[in-house]
Amino acid sequence: MQESRLDIPQILSRLPLFQELAREQIAALEPACRERRLAKGGMLFQKGDPAKGFFVVVFGQIKLAFPSSQGNEKVVEVLGARQSFGEAVMFMDRPYPVFAEALADSLLMHIGSAPVFALLETDPLFARRMLAGLSTRLHSLVQDVETYSLRSSAQRVVGYLLQHCPESESGESAFDISLPTSKQVIASRLNLTPETLSRIFHDLAANGLIGVSGKQITINDVKRLREFDL
Amino acid sequence: MQESRLDIPQILSRLPLFQELAREQIAALEPACRERRLAKGGMLFQKGDPAKGFFVVVFGQIKLAFPSSQGNEKVVEVLGARQSFGEAVMFMDRPYPVFAEALADSLLMHIGSAPVFALLETDPLFARRMLAGLSTRLHSLVQDVETYSLRSSAQRVVGYLLQHCPESESGESAFDISLPTSKQVIASRLNLTPETLSRIFHDLAANGLIGVSGKQITINDVKRLREFDL
């Protein structure tokens, strides 16, 4: 949880959004960047806070969630290194509709809105990337709505596992995946209680489809898993 | 369901997205526009169809929904005059994640992607509007996810009614709203069965909060309704 000085231009230029920006365009962004360190459990912002820029995860892990009256909460997204969030809210200037909390010690970069708007004025390619980014996010939210609405809890879990399979693993052999965060958080992300998630893992394991050992999930039978997923 | 020729420039220039475009910018869009008429029940596109532009509703009503194995479906959105859809999918060029069906005889305009991309190259204000539009849509989808995840069926119904109240109706007096479409479709939009929606309307009416007569809903007590909504 330390690290002296950051090479902001390098961090920025490695982000998909900012790739292909000229050196001086990156430089223009730099003064609007602020680093933000958070210990595990730290709050980045609350639902309702005003937004005047967006965030990029340099390292660590951040969860976005809705608070709820009865202490329980609904996790909307879990973000890791290289991922960004808050762009949409910046374009509308509205308060954040979710809160953001660190799931691990994290380093974030906050990019103020002013130079982003300036870039938009002068660089159509940048605008295109921004549009593509928002579109992708919109698309995956629509997918989420489909998933929540049309699929059973077990199907949601299987879908989650399948999404997290190392690409191209359609072969015969078993392989492992490591859950990126606690089962509690994953359960909430899938709109389940931890109890239900635990039972589903148990059942899938009992049927030989997967093996569970802490955060290590062994996928024994991708094919039957996919069938399960209908 | 007829009407001879369309004044495309006028239709376009009345859309929020295209307002403030210069005459010649509108003119550049015109050749890429195709009108599309649909009778009630007609299909505009299926889930999985390729997208090469976006749509604007000139008049009528369109529903976007997911098909589902057991014949039931999940309505994602119901769109009326002046509303547009399909932009995100156009920016990613991916197939449509939903299907679109006319709920009433409708006239749509399809705007091909090429001149939109061209406009993006040359008009930063247009890009800004496009970003704002996508951001707004993203925001309301996030709200939907919150609603589906955190609220009971009755709360979702009350929330829906409240959203459809004529603005500023916070006074004492009762007033009516007219449901924009069938209760079936509204039920699906709210992730409910028609039976459940019917029962909730019944209960709210029994408590004197609303009155129901076909598509006319009388809001008797906005205040208690809001409290119900927590």
Place this chain on the structure above:
DNA sequence: CGTACCTTTGATGTGAATCAAGAGTAGTGG
């Protein structure tokens, strides 16, 4: 090595879906 939190497991409860009729309501055509 103890305290705090995750995770599992079991027993029970419940909100909303499903199943099953009936009661409007609307278009259609003779």
Place this chain on the structure above:
DNA sequence: CCACTACTCTTGATTCACATCAAAGGTACG
């Protein structure tokens, strides 16, 4: 205009998926 068909909507009985409640294990970390 009425009869026919086809929905849409309501109402009641029943079921079921998942949540809730409760109590142990596990695991991690100061």
